[in-house]
Amino acid sequence: xxxxxxxxxxxxxxxxxxxxxxxxxxxxxxxxxxxxxxxxxxxxxxxxxxxxxxxxxxxxxxxxxxxxxxxxxxxxxxxxxxxxxxxxxxxxxxxxxxxxxxxxxxxxxx
Amino acid sequence: xxxxxxxxxxxxxxxxxxxxxxxxxxxxxxxxxxxxxxxxxxxxxxxxxxxxxxxxxxxxxxxxxxxxxxxxxxxxxxxxxxxxxxxxxxxxxxxxxxxxxxxxxxxxxxxxxxx
Numbered sequence: 001x002x003x004x005x006x007x008x009x010x011x012x013x014x015x016x017x018x019x020x021x022x023x024x025x026x027x028x029x030x031x032x033x034x035x036x037x038x039x040x041x042x043x044x045x046x047x048x049x050x051x052x053x054x055x056x057x058x059x060x061x062x063x064x065x066x067x068x069x070x071x072x073x074x075x076x077x078x079x080x081x082x083x084x085x086x087x088x089x090x091x092x093x094x095x096x097x098x099x100x101x102x103x104x105x106x107x108x109x110x
Numbered sequence: 111x112x113x114x115x116x117x118x119x120x121x122x123x124x125x126x127x128x129x130x131x132x133x134x135x136x137x138x139x140x141x142x143x144x145x146x147x148x149x150x151x152x153x154x155x156x157x158x159x160x161x162x163x164x165x166x167x168x169x170x171x172x173x174x175x176x177x178x179x180x181x182x183x184x185x186x187x188x189x190x191x192x193x194x195x196x197x198x199x200x201x202x203x204x205x206x207x208x209x210x211x212x213x214x215x216x217x218x219x220x221x222x223x224x225x
Contacts, residue, residue, distance in 0.1 A: 004152070032211045043114070044200070046213030089153070093210060100152040 002026050004092050006101035013080045014109050020076040021104040023090035027071035032093040035064055035075055038103070039086040047075075047088075080108045113137070116201050116217035123191055124225050131186040131220045133201030142184040143214065144176060145200040153200060159184060188222075196224045 005024045013019045025033065035047040048057040053068040061078045077084055085108045091100040114135045123129040133142065140161050145153040157166045159178045173195070175187040188195055198221050202214040 009150075034213065036214075041218075043216040043218045044202075044214075046215070049211050049213055051211055091153075098155050100154075102150060102152040 002092075002094065002097055002099050004090060004099045004101040006088075006090060006104050008104060009102070010105040010107070012107045012109055013077075015080060015082060017080055018076065018078045019080055019106070020074050021088065021106075023073045023075070023092075023101055025071050025073075025090075025092040025099070026094070027068055029094040030068050030071075030092065031095055033066055033068075033073050034091050034093070035073070036089045036091075037086045038089055044089065075104075077106070080106075082108050082110060084108050114201060114203055114215050114217040116199075116220050118220060119218060120221050120223070122223045122225060123188075125193065126190050129188050129191055129222065131188075131199050131201075131222070133184045133186075133217055134182050135203045135215075136182070137203055137205075137215060138181060139203035139205050139215070140181070141204045141206065142178060143200075143202040143204075144174075144184070144186050145202065146195075147198045147200060147219075148196075156186070191222070191224050193224050196222055198222075 007022050032051045034049050036044040038044040048064045050066040055066040057064050063076045066073045087103040087105045089103040117132050143158040144156045147153040156170045173189050177185045198219045200219045201217045204212045204214045206212045
């Protein structure tokens with residue numbers, strides 16, 4: 001059984017601080033890695049899709065990197081704002097399965 | 111706005127009483143997915159449609175069925191809901207092949223409670 005692990009499970013960050021968290025996945029049969037943001041009472045929103053080892057993607061203050069050889073992706077948030085409070089989910093698309101992590105719940109403290 | 115719409119937002123049903131959740135989309139995407147998510151756990155893919163082709167995940171219980179009468183609509187039928195089926199059910203769509211490098215677009219979900 002393939003698993004995608006996200007750490008930490010939850011994170012409290014002071015407004016204005018930068019933060020990052022991890023998505024770990026099995027590196028065999030890798031096709032793509034997706035990041036989503038899920039705010040309370042809303043639907044999950046796609047952030048990034050990454051396919052190539054060494055990929056870096058950026059969207060405003062949020063960026064992500066990908067290492068397919070060692071099986072991890074980092075999501076970075078620079079200068080956290082209250083609106084960044086959400087659960088951040090990743091999923092890996094392998095050649096055979098589509099596997100989600102349980103998410104990192106980010107809470108921004110004013 | 112183009113979107114994925116799930117109805118109802120909250121559904122309460124009795125133990126063993128069949129229930130149907132619905133999903134519609136205006137994105138004209140050819141792939142539609144149903145997920146089950148229980149509190150603080152990873153979303154679990156139940157099945158997906160690639161156009162009219164139905165793809166069941168190996169560990170999806172037989173109690174869960176799906177219908178896609180046309181491109182826009184997809185239904186999740188739970189034939190005999192048990193207490194363990196109480197969860198958030200998410201519908202998503204994407205363009206192209208399953209997962210792959212196209213993002214999924216999600217509805218707001220239906221939270222199912224079993225009495």
